[in-house]
Amino acid sequence: MPELPDVEVFRRYLENTALDQPIEKLEVLAEDVVEGVSVEHLRSRAEGRRFRSTDRHGKYLFAELDNRDWLVFHFGMTGYLAYFKEETDKPGHTRALFHFAGGYRLAFVLQRKLGMITLTEDTESFVKGQGLGVDALDKSFGLDDFKRLLRGAKSGIKSALTNQSHIAGIGNIYADEILFQARVNPKALVGRLTDQDLERVFQAMKEVLETAIECQADPTRMPEHYLLPQREEGGTCPRCQSEIKRTRVSGRGGYFCPRCQPG
């Protein structure tokens, strides 16, 4: 689930639910999801504080505490947040649980433990330390920057789009969607794409990510001309009705329309 649009939806969710409430207790149910700092340290920094603001870079979510520390969340392949009050509403695979004064809780949920929580004093240096590239939806990230970034890349376009040190936020699902909308084959070598191709990919990148956020990253709400709801064996291209094909790029399964996105 958690690519840029999903994480942005989580950010807004946290912003709309958990801000400004005293954190009475931070319960860590799976200690191995805390990275970089000890569980004790994390708890001592968070307990008694409140979430003051949020931020996001690529697939990382930041939540600022009122002591200027930032909690960092990464959701791996299966993570999400859940805000609730009754213990019976606690999701399975809750790995960390913020208990607020007043009885509400915020759960950090991971089925597979591929995500993590950590702490940083400075989000910019955290981003730099992770080697992340520019956020895909950064307002100052324009077409010229995009072309400059990809110029010289020897890889296929899908690999380039999902490389977080180039552009942060795009994963397997949305790379497929972007390339479908841009009518570019996922394996096409970046160096062989025309300026027009790259422009279409750039426009599609912005448009798809923004649209996905508006749709709450929910495939069932996406526009009809989107590939996402058809991402399965035997799916139908919403544009030309051809059969959607499965491919493999860098070990990950992907979907594309062989007719709209010829190789």
Place this chain on the structure above:
DNA sequence: ACATTGACCTGAGAGC
């Protein structure tokens, strides 16, 4: 610099 593979984790679904 790039692709490929396997590892890290856990669960769902298919096929036998």
Place this chain on the structure above:
DNA sequence: TGCTCTCAGGTCAATG
């Protein structure tokens, strides 16, 4: 029902 296999929106390290 139970077993095995494959796959799943993440990244990272080792290898060619």
